[in-house]
Amino acid sequence: MALYNPIHARFERFCKARTFGHGPHEDLMHDSLLVAFEKFDDLKDKDAFCSFLFGICRRICANLYRKQNESSWLDAYDQMQAVESQGEKNLVRDDLYKALDQLPEEQGEALILFEIAGFSIRETAKIQETSEDAVKQRLHRGRKMLVRLLSDEPKLSLQEK
Numbered sequence: 001m002a003l004y005n006p007i008h009a010r011f012e013r014f015c016k017a018r019t020f021g022h023g024p025h026e027d028l029m030h031d032s033l034l035v036a037f038e039k040f041d042d043l044k045d046k047d048a049f050c051s052f053l054f055g056i057c058r059r060i061c062a063n064l065y066r067k068q069n070e071s072s073w074l075d076a077y078d079q080m081q082a083v084e085s086q087g088e089k090n091l092v093r094d095d096l097y098k099a100l101d102q103l104p105e106e107q108g109e110a111l112i113l114f115e116i117a118g119f120s121i122r123e124t125a126k127i128q129e130t131s132e133d134a135v136k137q138r139l140h141r142g143r144k145m146l147v148r149l150l151s152d153e154p155k156l157s158l159q160e161k
Contacts (some may be wrong), residue, residue: 003049010117011053016063020097032057033141054127058109080092099149107142110135 006009015025015032037054043052058161100108106128114135121139125132 003046003118007050008055008139013157014054014112014117015057017097017100017116018042018057018109018137020101022064028060030108031060033062048126050123051126051129055129056115058127095150099146103142103145103147105147106130107138110138111142111146 011032012025012029015028019025019028019160032053036053039052039056043049046066100111103111110124110128113119114121119127121135125135129133
């Protein structure tokens with residue numbers, strides 16, 4: 001618990017952003033923590049616990065997204081929209097999360113980790129197992145694409161660029 005408590009809030013924000021429209025974030029947190037507990041003895045450096053936990057969470061998300069049928073995601077999203085469509089703040093957040101979901105996975109995840117979960121560029125690089133320069137590039141490109149997706153410009157698909 002001593003390793004987990006300092007990162008709990010950021011981990012929860014990360015899970016909320018990753019599961020938006022796809023189900024409850026608590027399930028993702030639970031599954032990730034369960035695997036982390038089971039594999040805890042494999043962790044050689046306790047300072048790497050954050051990367052260890054977020055890596056597990058990323059792999060669980062990737063596996064779930066591969067397994068799920070597209071229509072079941074849309075049904076869950078429609079249910080979430082009906083509940084959360086109260087107020088301007090929720091609409092803006094919904095639009096942002098939908099746009100984040102359209103970004104390439106590495107860019108979207110970098111933005112979630114840095115902007116939403118509050119990790120530094122160095123921490124984000126460690127979690128994504130890449131260099132700091134790669135994270136900076138992902139953030140730059142991701143922000144540019146978000147501006148396009150959220151602006152009133154004609155909508156471009158990601159394949160058209």
